[in-house]
Amino acid sequence: MRLNFILSEVWTGFRRNLTMTLAMILTTAVTLGMLGGGLLVIQMAEKSQKIFLDRVEMQFFITSAVTEVDPNCSADPCQQVKRDLEGTPGVASVTYVSQQQAYEAGKAAWEESSPEVAEFIRPDPYQAALRVRMSDQNQFGPVLDKFERAPGIDGVLDQRDLVKRIFAVLDGARNAAFVVAAVLAVAAILLIVNTVQIAAYTRRTEVSIMRLVGATRWFTQLPFLLEAVLAAVIGAVLAIGGLFLARIYFFDKALGDLYGVNILARITTADVLYVSPWLLLGGVVLAGITAYGTLRVYVRE
Structure with a gap:
């Protein structure tokens, strides 16, 4: 009721x-x-x-002087920087890209978009690099600041701004x-x-x-x-x-x-x-x- x-x-x-x-x-x-x-x-x-985070990466370019004597990053200072990066919190992986690999990838990209330009591409402008992928985007800044002036590093390609x-x-x-x-x-x-x-x-x-x-x-x-x-x-x-x-x-x-x-x-x-x-x-x-x-x-x- x-x-x-x-x-x-x-x-x-x-x-x-x-x-x-x-x-x-x-x-x-x-x-x-x-x-x-x-x-x-x-x-x-x-x-x-x-x-x-699976795509965005930083690239630490290796100086030409280091690349000439160590093209495969098998000795210091390149190998030491690679080890230090791998042991840094927030870093998911570190991959070495040789000058030849960078040249081949760059030329392939030009051949796909502008074949006439690809004929004039030469290896010299390309640099070997340590390609770093991050597991924590908040660590981009600290990692960049720590390694951008490390021995053997000539410059950095940073994609944080895009993210x-x-x-x-x-x-x-x-x-x-x-x-x-x-x-x-x-x-x-x-x-x-x-x-x-x-x-x-x-x-x-x-x-x-x-x-x-x-x-x-x-x-x-x-x-x-x-x-x-x-x-x-x-x-x-x-x-x-x-x-x-x-x-x-x-x-x-x-x-x-x-x-x-x-x-x-x-x-x-x-x-x-x-x-x-x-x-x-x-x-x-x-x-x-x-x-x-x-x-x-x-x-x-």
């Missing part, structure tokens, strides 16, 4: 304040959708980082999504407060009668709390559905070319499923706390 009464009160509240409830649902949906988008960008950035620019874009997109979500969360909170106040005001007579016949304060306020939570649940479901659609019609289409060349990690259905429970929980907590606080402050009966 009590459950039927509470459910009927929740339905009454929805029907009487339909426009406010719809506004609360939509605002909550957009808020959680932006939050979910930020979480998806974080997941994409983390997976993309692994892709880049930083790419991840700065991802970080910016994530931060923008979170800022918008925070602003919309404030709007959702205000809408919940207003909806609960209006609902309580329109049913003030019923609440007063129930209190007179012995109903507890919690029992009379529970329908208002459930209204807010139910609206948040509906909003969360809409947000989750929107993320699935965004994955198909936005991320896959807008970023399809980058996915194809394996520059950015693909956002998958599993990623959306992973963030979905957190969005649902966030919506329920946001609505529940706001509604409860409003009832405690505003509704005194």
Whole structure:
């Protein structure tokens, strides 16, 4: 009997304040959708980082004088620098590229793009190098600073700036999504407060009668709390559905070319499923706390 009464009160509240409830649902949906988008960008950035760390490298070029007497990096100082690099934290691998190997790779690249230029390519401009791949992008700077002036090193090719620019874009997109979500969360909170106040005001007579016949304060306020939570649940479901659609019609289409060349990690259905429970929980907590606080402050009966 009590459950039927509470459910009927929740339905009454929805029907009487339909426009406010719809506004609360939509605002909550957009808020959680932006939050979910930020979480998806974080997941994409983390997976993309692994892709880049497998590709991005530093090259420490060996001086011509060292290369002439030690073309295979089998003696010091080249071998010592290689050993020191391999023992440095954050370094995944160190590969020696001889001058001949660098020349052959460079000529092959020119033959593919401009065969007429490849005929004039000579080995002399190419340098032997130690190719270093990192397992921790935060160690790029320390490794570069430590070895760029090591004995036998003539210069460094550093790809950190490329990595930083790419991840700065991802970080910016994530931060923008979170800022918008925070602003919309404030709007959702205000809408919940207003909806609960209006609902309580329109049913003030019923609440007063129930209190007179012995109903507890919690029992009379529970329908208002459930209204807010139910609206948040509906909003969360809409947000989750929107993320699935965004994955198909936005991320896959807008970023399809980058996915194809394996520059950015693909956002998958599993990623959306992973963030979905957190969005649902966030919506329920946001609505529940706001509604409860409003009832405690505003509704005194």
